[in-house]
Amino acid sequence: MRRKYRSHVGVLLDILRAIDEEGGANISRIMLKANLPYDRLKFYLEKLVKEGYIVTEQDDEGRIIYKLTEKGVKVLGELIFLKKFFESMGLPL
Amino acid sequence: MILIYSLLYSVANLIGFSACLGIAYVLGKAVLHGDKQLLTSILGFMLLSIAFLLESIQFFLASYAFLSNISPFLEPFAPKYRPFWIGSLISYLLGYLLILTGYIIAYKEASSGLVSFLIIPQAIIGLLPLIISFLLAKKFNAPRIVILAFLMLALSHFVFTVYLMNPYGIELLVLALTRFLAAFLLMGIFWRL
Numbered sequence: 057m058r059r060k061y062r063s064h065v066g067v068l069l070d071i072l073r074a075i076d077e078e079g080g081a082n083i084s085r086i087m088l089k090a091n092l093p094y095d096r097l098k099f100y101l102e103k104l105v106k107e108g109y110i111v112t113e114q115d116d117e118g119r120i121i122y123k124l125t126e127k128g129v130k131v132l133g134e135l136i137f138l139k140k141f142f143e144s145m146g147l148p149l
Numbered sequence: 150m151i152l153i154y155s156l157l158y159s160v161a162n163l164i165g166f167s168a169c170l171g172i173a174y175v176l177g178k179a180v181l182h183g184d185k186q187l188l189t190s191i192l193g194f195m196l197l198s199i200a201f202l203l204e205s206i207q208f209f210l211a212s213y214a215f216l217s218n219i220s221p222f223l224e225p226f227a228p229k230y231r232p233f234w235i236g237s238l239i240s241y242l243l244g245y246l247l248i249l250t251g252y253i254i255a256y257k258e259a260s261s262g263l264v265s266f267l268i269i270p271q272a273i274i275g276l277l278p279l280i281i282s283f284l285l286a287k288k289f290n291a292p293r294i295v296i297l298a299f300l301m302l303a304l305s306h307f308v309f310t311v312y313l314m315n316p317y318g319i320e321l322l323v324l325a326l327t328r329f330l331a332a333f334l335l336m337g338i339f340w341r342l
Contacts, residue, residue, distance in 0.1 A: 063255075064183040134178065141175050147190075147255050 065142075066149040067092065069135040071100055072124065075110060076132055080123040082115075104128070155212045162205035169198035190251030196244030203237040253314075268313045275306030294337045301331035 062070070067090070074089035075081050081089070087097050101122060104110045109128035113121050124132065142149040173194040176187045207230055226234075246269070253268050282299035285291035305327040312320035 063179075063186075065179050068182060131182075135182070138175070138179050138182075142179075145172070147252070 063149050065135060065138055067096075067100060068104070069132070069139055069149070071097070071104065072109065072128060072132045072135065075122050075124055076129070080113070080121045082119050082121055086122065152212055152215055155208045155215075159205045159208040159212065162201045162208070165201035166198045166205060169194045169201060173198065186254045187251065189247050189254060193244045193247030193249075193251055196240045196247065200237040200240035200244055203233050203240065207233045207237070268310055271306055271313065272310045275303050275310065277303075278306070279303035292338075294334055298331055298334035298337070301327055301334055305331050 070090040071086060071092070074086045077089070078085060083094070083097065083101070086092075086101070087094060090097065092100070101110070105112065105122075108125055109131055110122050111125055113123055115121050139149050173191045176191045176194070180187050180191065211230075249269060249272065278299040282296045282303065285296045285299065305324060308320060308324045308327050312318075312324050
């Protein structure tokens with residue numbers, strides 16, 4: 057069976073979209089929605105925090121929640137456009 | 150009329166140039182987000198845009214020369230334009246090869262190394278029987294069965310390329326049918342004796 061390919065941009069899009077849809081999400085929720093293993097997701101989340109696309113906050117129960125920054129919302133729009141562009145080019149994202 | 154056709158060709162190439170540059174620019178945005186493997190495709194589209202631009206300039210200059218009564222309209226193929234032609238041919242060749250490689254790289258995650266390696270040679274090999282059939286038809290007045298046989302062989306190589314990119318689809322059936330038809334037509338040469 058053909059393995060589903062996801063590019064770097066595709067992974068970023070899935071993570072940012074998961075956070076955006078929930079209006080802020082914890083790591084388990086993002087793992088589930090973006091379909092990523094913990095280690096790989098942790099790597100991407102650290103990278104996204106470092107680049108200023110997401111920030112961490114604590115909820116009432118003390119859990120870490122990831123939220124999109126203004127820069128993150130902007131880049132999410134760009135990645136959605138890239139996804140459409142890739143699809144129209146026949147490239148997997 | 151020939152002047153209008155030439156200008157149309159020039160404009161068409163300019164549009165192609167803009168489109169390829171646009172595609173390279175958008176792909177560049179994805180590279181900035183970390184998809185480094187797209188660099189091959191970007192380079193391919195940039196080379197293709199150069200090829201389009203060269204042909205556009207070539208035919209625009211030829212139209213100008215014709216309009217200004219500098220020379221009759223055989224200008225695009227005059228020796229002084231040889232560097233343009235060579236430049237555009239090399240850009241086309243490298244551009245298409247890099248774009249093809251880019252697509253293969255994008256899909257190779259789902260294929261084995263050998264499968265990825267076979268795709269480009271199969272596509273290039275397919276061009277050879279195509280050229281043979283063209284020569285047979287134009288220069289040698291060969292029987293139709295031989296021309297068709299080589300055409301089918303070319304087609305089967307191209308289908309093989311598509312089959313390698315999607316080994317689980319109906320492509321294998323199409324490949325089998327085209328190769329069967331090609332072999333059948335080649336055998337037909339003996340039956341004519």
